[in-house]
Amino acid sequence: MSSRRPSMTLLFWFLTLSQLVNSAKKPNILLILADDLGYNDLDWRDSRLHTPFLRSLAFHKNSIQLNNSYVNQLCTPTRSALMTGYYPFRVGTQSGVFLHMEPTGVPVVFPFVSDNLRALGYKTYLIGKWHLGYCNKQFLPTERGFDYFYGYYGPQTGYFNHSAAQMHRESGKLAQGLDLFEEKEAGESKPDFTKGGIYSTDLFSGKAVETLEKHDKNDPFFMFLSFQSVHPPLQVPKSYEVHCSAFKPNTLRRIYCGMLAAMDVAIARVVKALKQRGLYDNTIIIFSSDNGGGVEFGASNAPLRGEKDTLWEGGTRTNTFFHSPQFIKKFAVRNEMFHVVDYHATLLGIAGMDINAYGDGINQWPYISTGIPKLRRFQFIYNIDEHGSAIRDGEYKLIFGNADKKSTENTGKFRLYRISTDPTESKDIAKDNVAIVARMKNKLLSLANFSRKNVRAPLSMYGDPGKFNGTYSSYWCTI
Numbered sequence: 338m339s340s341r342r343p344s345m346t347l348l349f350w351f352l353t354l355s356q357l358v359n360s361a362k363k364p365n366i367l368l369i370l371a372d373d374l375g376y377n378d379l380d381w382r383d384s385r386l387h388t389p390f391l392r393s394l395a396f397h398k399n400s401i402q403l404n405n406s407y408v409n410q411l412c413t414p415t416r417s418a419l420m421t422g423y424y425p426f427r428v429g430t431q432s433g434v435f436l437h438m439e440p441t442g443v444p445v446v447f448p449f450v451s452d453n454l455r456a457l458g459y460k461t462y463l464i465g466k467w468h469l470g471y472c473n474k475q476f477l478p479t480e481r482g483f484d485y486f487y488g489y490y491g492p493q494t495g496y497f498n499h500s501a502a503q504m505h506r507e508s509g510k511l512a513q514g515l516d517l518f519e520e521k522e523a524g525e526s527k528p529d530f531t532k533g534g535i536y537s538t539d540l541f542s543g544k545a546v547e548t549l550e551k552h553d554k555n556d557p558f559f560m561f562l563s564f565q566s567v568h569p570p571l572q573v574p575k576s577y578e579v580h581c582s583a584f585k586p587n588t589l590r591r592i593y594c595g596m597l598a599a600m601d602v603a604i605a606r607v608v609k610a611l612k613q614r615g616l617y618d619n620t621i622i623i624f625s626s627d628n629g630g631g632v633e634f635g636a637s638n639a640p641l642r643g644e645k646d647t648l649w650e651g652g653t654r655t656n657t658f659f660h661s662p663q664f665i666k667k668f669a670v671r672n673e674m675f676h677v678v679d680y681h682a683t684l685l686g687i688a689g690m691d692i693n694a695y696g697d698g699i700n701q702w703p704y705i706s707t708g709i710p711k712l713r714r715f716q717f718i719y720n721i722d723e724h725g726s727a728i729r730d731g732e733y734k735l736i737f738g739n740a741d742k743k744s745t746e747n748t749g750k751f752r753l754y755r756i757s758t759d760p761t762e763s764k765d766i767a768k769d770n771v772a773i774v775a776r777m778k779n780k781l782l783s784l785a786n787f788s789r790k791n792v793r794a795p796l797s798m799y800g801d802p803g804k805f806n807g808t809y810s811s812y813w814c815t816i
């Protein structure tokens with residue numbers, strides 16, 4: 338497979354953005370992303386759960402729900418697509434997730450949406466999970482368009498101790514260290530040793546509120562509030578579990594329910610702060626998840642098939658809504674397809690750019706806000722990698738190879754599902770639709786020819802927290 342560099346077009350956009358924007362007061366953007374939230378895991382889907390605030394926002398007269406909103410199968414691919422506007426197979430982030438001590442990052446040739454929003458005059462804040470590379474300065478959030486970062490770099494940590502373990506296979510060593518950092522200046526990463534015992538959901542909502550309080554109201558802001566919740570490990574202060582008596586004590590789903598209830602409270606707190614500062618009316622709030630839930634950790638994607646780290650709908654179809662008192666005047670459910678690569682162009686559209694497309698994504702803001710599909714997404718790519726791939730063409734989904742977790746080799750098999758009538762992927766109709774399979778197979782194989790070699794790398798003990806006073810610090814790789 339060859340690799341293509343999109344550099345010239347990207348640089349062009351990067352430098353000329355500010356010239357293409359209208360002068361109206363730009364709306365603030367609060368993008369809230371849950372981690373590993375299952376499709377069935379909001380209280381309007383499973384009424385035993387407790388998410389009253391999210392429900393009030395999702396069904397508000399000033400809200401639009403996206404009923405066919407898709408993401409990638411895992412954290413790093415989805416976040417990479419969200420930030421770059423390109424499919425992970427075009428960026429090199431299609432396979433698995435970045436681990437602690439992994440000497441890699443999203444290639445810097447790709448500007449992030451934070452870079453482009455900042456070029457449009459936005460103040461840009463990231464609170465919570467990053468997971469797009471940290472081994473070197475150039476990969477840090479404040480080198481990628483964010484003015485401020487508070488959170489963690491890796492795939493997971495303890496919710497209270499903010500510490501993570503990582504096995505280094507070659508040496509047999511188990512590394513252990515703190516992953517909680519603040520960046521106030523570009524590329525200046527400082528560990529925060531002072532938050533042991535504070536639950537991350539409360540910690541991050543607190544930091545978000547603090548950041549909003551300091552924000553200069555003359556500037557528009559983009560805040561990416563990237564919760565740790567409800568990713569494993571399953572941990573929650575008991576006080577949040579009082580809402581979860583429908584589940585038996587000490588069961589996984591009861592703890593999961595508590596974690597979700599905590600996130601609901603955290604989001605309510607941040608929205609209240611927006612109102613108190615007089616920022617709410619001019620803010621567009623977006624809520625979604627990075628991928629489906631892990632069922633072995635209390636999540637549910639019912640009635641969809643599959644889960645996190647699979648190409649099935651349960652790994653890739655999410656609950657997504659947009660809320661805006663200023664631009665959305667009537668509640669509605671939109672059924673056109675939306676994909677995570679669309680956020681980049683869509684957020685630039687919200688920021689006032691007259692833009693139809695960016696990278697692999699399209700600006701869906703005109704459709705979301707008016708219901709009139711100016712541009713329609715007929716096709717998208719669930720993912721393409723050596724292990725398994727899937728693409729969508731209208732009603733149809735073609736899966737090539739393995740759709741499940743990386744336990745087996747690529748089967749080389751093609752499966753076809755008609756999602757419009759079979760959203761749970763119960764019936765493989767490939768045999769009866771040879772022409773459709775052939776057409777989609779050609780499309781998939783020719784797209785695969787544009788793959789960029791994946792940027793994953795073997796772990797390195799240069800990143801061992803033992804060398805950095807017990808933290809997963811940056812500045813140790815040379816790429």
Ligand SMILES: *[C@@H]1O[C@H](CO)[C@@H](O)[C@H](O)[C@H]1NC(C)=O
Pocket residue numbers: 404405670672756757760
């Ligand atoms: C959501 O989309 C599904 C198809 O994916 C459709 O069956 C359902 O009716 C839609 N819901 C609404 C409220 O439009």
Ligand SMILES: *[C@@H]1O[C@H](CO)[C@@H](O)[C@H](O)[C@H]1NC(C)=O
Pocket residue numbers: 494495496498499500501513570572
């Ligand atoms: C931090 O918390 C996690 C989750 O409870 C636990 O697995 C890990 O051992 C703890 N780390 C340390 C260093 O105590």
Ligand SMILES: *[C@@H]1O[C@H](CO)[C@@H](O)[C@H](O)[C@H]1NC(C)=O
Pocket residue numbers: 779782783786
């Ligand atoms: C993919 O690239 C190879 C090598 O350049 C070429 O032979 C093949 O025809 C391409 N496949 C498709 C489907 O475009």
Ligand SMILES: *[C@@H]1O[C@H](CO)[C@@H](O)[C@H](O)[C@H]1NC(C)=O
Pocket residue numbers: 530806807
């Ligand atoms: C080293 O780590 C300890 C906590 O383990 C912390 O209290 C101390 O401030 C750190 N030292 C430096 C120089 O960062």
